[in-house]
Every structure is written in structure tokens, then in C-alpha cells.
Amino acid sequence: MNNSTKQYKLTALGEFADSAVEHAYRVHMQPLSARHLRVALIVWGSLILLFGVLDLQSLGWSRDFYILLVCRVLQATLLFAFAFMLKRRPELISSGRVTTALEIIGFVLFMPIYFLRPDIATFTIGVIGLMLLAMFLFVPNRLVLTLLAAVAGVVLALVCIAMNGRSVDVLIGAFFVLALPVVTGFFTSQQLHIVQRRQYAMFNQANKANRELEQEMERRKLLEQELKRQATTDPLTGLFNRRQYEMLFRRERERCRRQGTSICLAMADLDSFKSLNDELGHDAGDIALKHIADLFTAQLREGDVVGRFGGEEFIILLPDTGATEAERVIERLRTRLETSPVMLKGEPRTITATFSVSAVWDGETDIVETLRRVDEGLYSGKRAGRNRVVVV
Numbered sequence: 001m002n003n004s005t006k007q008y009k010l011t012a013l014g015e016f017a018d019s020a021v022e023h024a025y026r027v028h029m030q031p032l033s034a035r036h037l038r039v040a041l042i043v044w045g046s047l048i049l050l051f052g053v054l055d056l057q058s059l060g061w062s063r064d065f066y067i068l069l070v071c072r073v074l075q076a077t078l079l080f081a082f083a084f085m086l087k088r089r090p091e092l093i094s095s096g097r098v099t100t101a102l103e104i105i106g107f108v109l110f111m112p113i114y115f116l117r118p119d120i121a122t123f124t125i126g127v128i129g130l131m132l133l134a135m136f137l138f139v140p141n142r143l144v145l146t147l148l149a150a151v152a153g154v155v156l157a158l159v160c161i162a163m164n165g166r167s168v169d170v171l172i173g174a175f176f177v178l179a180l181p182v183v184t185g186f187f188t189s190q191q192l193h194i195v196q197r198r199q200y201a202m203f204n205q206a207n208k209a210n211r212e213l214e215q216e217m218e219r220r221k222l223l224e225q226e227l228k229r230q231a232t233t234d235p236l237t238g239l240f241n242r243r244q245y246e247m248l249f250r251r252e253r254e255r256c257r258r259q260g261t262s263i264c265l266a267m268a269d270l271d272s273f274k275s276l277n278d279e280l281g282h283d284a285g286d287i288a289l290k291h292i293a294d295l296f297t298a299q300l301r302e303g304d305v306v307g308r309f310g311g312e313e314f315i316i317l318l319p320d321t322g323a324t325e326a327e328r329v330i331e332r333l334r335t336r337l338e339t340s341p342v343m344l345k346g347e348p349r350t351i352t353a354t355f356s357v358s359a360v361w362d363g364e365t366d367i368v369e370t371l372r373r374v375d376e377g378l379y380s381g382k383r384a385g386r387n388r389v390v391v392v
């Protein structure tokens, strides 16, 4: 038996064995049960009043008629009042105690008919039988409580018959007449309880499976985004990696070509970074790389694209920018780097870089061709003494 089957196990009385599940079920069913009960109460009260016409026919405006009328009006008022209350407070039915008390009071108030209308005694027993059956089928309540109210009704009826001096044979006959609807009602209602709870269990299981599926889809989406991020960015600086950069270059190159604007590519190679690593350690070198990545990103326009090409080399794509403007931007970047020391091991450390910048020429659709030229510029910048911008 798996967990879910165990959780929704049913007792012989058609309730969930797990009290928390049973409680949740009753709360779930409360609005519907309250509506059903309100209809049942209104029909029940109306029938009780309607049968007063029959009393009048046979008793006339007699004392007995008035006693019966008071009983009927009391009963109907009680039922209508409860139906009205249920509209505002449907939670009254969730424990079943109020409904059961009402059923027993209903039986008590019904019994005077048996004494005051001996002419229809057999008919009255039949009506009690019908009431018992209706109680099981139309009054939503816990099966065990309905059974309790029904037994109380049968005992009351039998006591009334006995008090009326009827023979044991009549008593036994009445017992069977009343027991039959109780047994029939009990087993029919039990099946209804079981079917409704099975539907509820299935509904909950389907909901749970849906929720799990949604969570799994969400998890996969996040995983996919994370994988994509890992595949496209450099883990240390968060900048685009080489593979992604090549794709972005082609896209921006094509966009600028369509719009008839220029596009420039620049590279920055940190100066003497090896000695920084050797002196302060690899971790300090990482902090410096991160600092430079943040500085470049902060200094450039939103449309500019910064990437890390591995090691201590950065690449900068400047879409919609001519060569003169690009040189100015890159020179500003170089100066800003030179004047923004980074704190390494508690000491400010100035880092410089050699830059090379070039316009992407017509016909250069692949980054490799432009890169070759920019790389040469970088090389000559290093040879010329570093910390400078070379335009190629």
C-alpha cells in the first residue's frame, strides 16, 4: 500500500481513517453540504406545515388541532431558522452535532401526532419510516450520527406505540417497518459516503500530481537558465565567454550593416599581470580581474558588449560607433582603469592595460578576421611600452 492509498483509507462508516484528511474533506464539502441541508430543511418544514391541512380536515378547530398546530409550527420554525442560520454560518454543520440534535428534536416534536391522531396511527408510522430514509439520503451528516438520530427516532416511535397500549405483535411489526428504512438508508448512504470520498481522494491526487509537475517544470526551467548562463558566461567575472561573444559579434555586426552604422572592436590585455599573480597570489589576481570587469561594464554604454576571452584578456564591442569615437571611449576606459586602484591584501594596487581598437571592416562577418588585426595592435602596444591605446 503506497502512502497516498494509506492516507485515503476509508472506514466501514464511509469516513477517512485519517482524522486530518476527514476534517479537510468536510471543510472542502462544507458549502455544498450546507446548501443541500438548507434545501432539505426548507422542504421538510414546508411538508410539516402542509400536513396541518389534513389535521384540520379530520380534527376541525379543536383543542387537539391547536396542540398539533403548535407542534408543527414549532418544528417548522426550528427548521427554517436553522436553514437561515446555515446561510450565514455554514461551519455549523461541519461537526454534525447540531444537525443530529435538530433531527432528534424533530422526532420528539413529531410524536404528539401519534397520540392526537390515533385515526392515522398506521399512516404516521409509515411517515416516520419515510423520515428515517430521507434523513439518510437527503440530510448531509456523518453516517454514525445519522444512525444515532435514526435509532433515537425508532426508539421514540416504539415507546409511543407501547404507551398507546398496543399489543406486542403491533410493536414487533412497527419495529420491522421502521428498521427497514434504517437499514436501507444506512447502506445506501454508506455507499454515497464512500463514492464521494473516493472522488475527493482522486481529485486531490490529481491536483497533487499537477502541482508536482508544475514544480518540476519550474525546476527544469531554472536549471536550463542556469546551464545557459554557465555555457555563455565566464564564471569569475560574469562577462560573456568567447563562444557567446562570437555569436553576439555576428548578430551586432549584421544589425549595424543593415542600419548602415559603424561597429568597432577593442581588446584589453592587462599589463604585467603575471608579476601581480606571483607577488600577491592567484586569489588576489582573481579579485583584480573581477574589479576590471565591473569597471569596464560600468564605464561603457548599455549597448556595448564586454567579454572575457580567457586569461587576462578582455574584449569590447562598440556597436553604432565610428573609429574616432571608439578611440575616445577606449582611451577614457584606459585612464579610468589607471586611476582606479583595486584593494589587494589591504593595499591599493594600480592596474593598467594595453588596448587595441579597430573598426570592423566591410566584409568581415566573422570575429576572427577583425581579432587578428586587433591582436597585432595589442602586440605593438606591448612592445611600445604598455598602458596605451593603439588604433589599427
Ligand SMILES: Nc1nc2c(ncn2[C@@H]2O[C@H](COP(=O)(O)OP(=O)(O)OP(=O)(O)O)[C@@H](O)[C@H]2O)c(=O)[nH]1
Pocket (backbone or CB within 6 Å): 236, 269, 270, 271, 272, 273, 274, 275, 277, 281, 282, 283, 284, 285, 286, 289, 310, 311, 312, 382, 386
Ligand atoms: N588570477 C588569475 N590569473 C590569471 C587568470 N587567467 C590568466 N591569469 C594569469 O595572467 C597572467 C598572464 O601573464 P602573461 O601572459 O605573461 O602576461 P603579463 O604578465 O600580463 O604580461 P604582459 O601581457 O606582457 O604585460 C598569467 O600569470 C596567468 O596565470 C585568472 O583567471 N586568474
